[in-house]
Amino acid sequence: MKKVSPGFKVFRVVLCVIFCVFALLPVYAAVIVALTPYANMLEAQLYPHYFEIANFAEAFQSIGRNVFNSFFYACCATLVTTCFAVPAAYVLAKYRFRGRKAVSFALMLTQMMAGIVVLPTLYKMLNTLGLLNNRVILILVYSAFNMALVTTILKGYFETLPAGLDEAAAIDGCNYLDILTRIILPISGPGIAVGAIFVFVNTYNEFVIPLFLLADAKHYPLTLKIYSMLSDTTIRWHIMAASSIIGILPPVALFTFFQKYIIEGVTSGAVKG
Amino acid sequence: MKKLQRRRLIISLLPMALLLLFVYGYSLVNVGTSAFMGFTGSSAGQFVGLKNFELIKKDIPDTVWITIVWTFGSVIPAMIMGLALAIICHRNFYGKKAVVSMNLIPYAIPLIIVASCWRFVYNPDFGVLNVFLKETGLVEKSITFLGFDKALGSVIVARIWRAMPFAFMNYYSALTTIPSELYEAAAIDGASSSQSFFHITLPNLRSVTTSTLLVLTVWTFMVFDIIFGMTGGGPINATRTLPMRIYQEMFGMKNLGTASAWSLIAIVVLVVITIIYWNLIDKEEA
Numbered sequence: 286m287k288k289v290s291p292g293f294k295v296f297r298v299v300l301c302v303i304f305c306v307f308a309l310l311p312v313y314a315a316v317i318v319a320l321t322p323y324a325n326m327l328e329a330q331l332y333p334h335y336f337e338i339a340n341f342a343e344a345f346q347s348i349g350r351n352v353f354n355s356f357f358y359a360c361c362a363t364l365v366t367t368c369f370a371v372p373a374a375y376v377l378a379k380y381r382f383r384g385r386k387a388v389s390f391a392l393m394l395t396q397m398m399a400g401i402v403v404l405p406t407l408y409k410m411l412n413t414l415g416l417l418n419n420r421v422i423l424i425l426v427y428s429a430f431n432m433a434l435v436t437t438i439l440k441g442y443f444e445t446l447p448a449g450l451d452e453a454a455a456i457d458g459c460n461y462l463d464i465l466t467r468i469i470l471p472i473s474g475p476g477i478a479v480g481a482i483f484v485f486v487n488t489y490n491e492f493v494i495p496l497f498l499l500a501d502a503k504h505y506p507l508t509l510k511i512y513s514m515l516s517d518t519t520i521r522w523h524i525m526a527a528s529s530i531i532g533i534l535p536p537v538a539l540f541t542f543f544q545k546y547i548i549e550g551v552t553s554g555a556v557k558g
Numbered sequence: 559m560k561k562l563q564r565r566r567l568i569i570s571l572l573p574m575a576l577l578l579l580f581v582y583g584y585s586l587v588n589v590g591t592s593a594f595m596g597f598t599g600s601s602a603g604q605f606v607g608l609k610n611f612e613l614i615k616k617d618i619p620d621t622v623w624i625t626i627v628w629t630f631g632s633v634i635p636a637m638i639m640g641l642a643l644a645i646i647c648h649r650n651f652y653g654k655k656a657v658v659s660m661n662l663i664p665y666a667i668p669l670i671i672v673a674s675c676w677r678f679v680y681n682p683d684f685g686v687l688n689v690f691l692k693e694t695g696l697v698e699k700s701i702t703f704l705g706f707d708k709a710l711g712s713v714i715v716a717r718i719w720r721a722m723p724f725a726f727m728n729y730y731s732a733l734t735t736i737p738s739e740l741y742e743a744a745a746i747d748g749a750s751s752s753q754s755f756f757h758i759t760l761p762n763l764r765s766v767t768t769s770t771l772l773v774l775t776v777w778t779f780m781v782f783d784i785i786f787g788m789t790g791g792g793p794i795n796a797t798r799t800l801p802m803r804i805y806q807e808m809f810g811m812k813n814l815g816t817a818s819a820w821s822l823i824a825i826v827v828l829v830v831i832t833i834i835y836w837n838l839i840d841k842e843e844a
Contacts, residue, residue, distance in 0.1 A: 289649065289651075297646055297651065300642065300643075301653070304639075304643055304661055305657060307719065308660050308719070310686070311675035311678065311679050311719065312667075314675060314679040314685065315674070315675045315678045318678050326684060327684055329692065329693070330686075330689065331689050331690060369574045369577060372573075373571050373573075375570060376567050376570040380566075380567060388575075393836060394828075395582050397828050398828060399777070399824075400782070401780060401782045401801040401821075402804070402821045402824050402828070403582060403589070405808045405814060406592060406814070406821075407581065407585040409588070409592075410584055410585065410588065425577060426581055428577065429580070429582065461566050461569070490667070490668035492782075493783065508668050508671070508783075511670055511671060511674055512670050515673075515787055522684075526674075529671045529674045532668065533668070537667065539666070540666035541662070541663075544662065547662070548727045548730065551724065551728065552728055552731045
């Protein structure tokens with residue numbers, strides 16, 4: 286590798302600083318507001334002048350329930366999506382059958398369909414069936430929106446597994462369920478983990494689906510709660526900022542911790558931008 | 559064996575297929591029919607032909623223009639920035655890991671919180687950007703970033719912020735797949751760094767550029783949360799992209815017919831881009 290010239294080094298440092306400032310700017314702006322007492326809200330601060338930790342305690346009191354809801358929905362959706370996607374991805378990866386391409390294309394189409402396009406008519410259907418505001422339905426819809434993503438990631442992973450594993454197992458007397466749960470699952474940890482992280486974070490971050498499907502404020506996930514704070518007539522800026530900071534911690538922690546997997550998942554071509 | 563395989567295929571694919579049909583199948587078909595049905599007044603429940611499209615016709619040019627500006631105004635800068643950062647991070651240097659981690663943060667944050675955080679940046683009273691501009695003497699009075707003439711630009715910056723990490727990750731891993739022998743051979747032949755950049759790096763990034771461009775275009779064009787949380791489509795119509803129109807017709811006008819007409823336009827665009835993307839991937843795999 287060629288040696289880096291000093292000029293380039295300076296240029297690199299400057300560019301890195303600009304990128305990092307840009308990346309952290311909105312979070313930094315929220316941190317300043319979150320640390321300010323409400324009475325001093327209109328004061329111009331370039332760096333935090335106050336250190337009102339009580340804002341976070343107050344924020345957590347008002348959003349605690351919603352954080353729990355978000356985690357609950359995210360865990361359930363992750364579980365449901367993985368259970369549906371593992372067998373589907375397995376046959377798509379390992380079997381050659383008529384209609385295989387059509388299935389893959391249909392999957393990709395669902396992936397490209399944004400929620401806002403299908404949600405009005407889905408809302409109408411669920412309204413007719415009396416299934417709005419139903420958390421089981423909500424979790425199923427979350428899962429459907431993540432199905433293509435996980436199936437594509439898992440399919441890519443299964444394709445790297447050696448061929449003939451299942452034949453060998455079948456000869457040893459395993460039935461299909463045994464093959465999936467005893468042979469394939471134990472060696473598919475990394476693939477399943479990548480998919481699961483994405484479903485979890487996507488569901489935790491999802492806003493449009495619950496906006497259409499939930500009416501009852503006690504079922505609101507965090508994203509919807511933050512929006513309702515944002516649309517209050519008098520916005521309690523300090524609490525909203527503190528809630529936002531609390532809200533971004535779980536997904537940021539997950540993404541930072543599993544960075545390698547995230548980059549892998551993104552470049553598998555399955556993930557929305 | 560054939561029969562066994564068919565049974566396996568069915569039990570493997572059926573649960574997924576049923577769920578997707580339940581969520582997408584009915585809704586998509588219904589968009590197609592609702593777009594040609596009446597939902598208000600005397601025409602409720604009747605076939606109305608192209609009337610819904612006539613109702614939205616006057617808003618189409620404006621909405622399409624705002625949507626195009628919003629989409630490409632954010633996708634192209636985000637991709638250029640992502641590429642720049644990826645090229646920097648391709649070589650090792652002290653602190654690289656921290657730079658990468660920090661620049662991935664925007665990608666993890668829920669879009670509605672992205673909106674709320676950018677409102678803290680832009681706020682005319684205490685927003686950190688206005689405070690900075692005033693304290694450095696660049697401006698005297700606060701800029702109303704979310705006012706009529708600046709709102710679109712301001713939401714676009716928020717979208718660039720969010721989309722950049724995605725482009726970065728794609729370029730970052732694509733760069734690692736370019737064999738280093740190519741650069742070594744070029745260096746032996748006396749090629750300068752800029753020559754190897756234009757003749758080796760860029761051509762090798764062509765396919766990742768196309769696929770990133772397509773995916774980001776689809777997702778930016780359909781982004782709802784950022785605009786909804788920052789401006790709600792306003793002031794007046796300044797940031798009313800196609801998804802905002804769908805929402806407004808659905809819950810503001812309570813007219814599923816015109817909402818579906820907008821959705822149908824969106825679906826046509828999405829399907830066309832999906833087909834392009836599909837052919838691209840198919841070609842790469844073959």
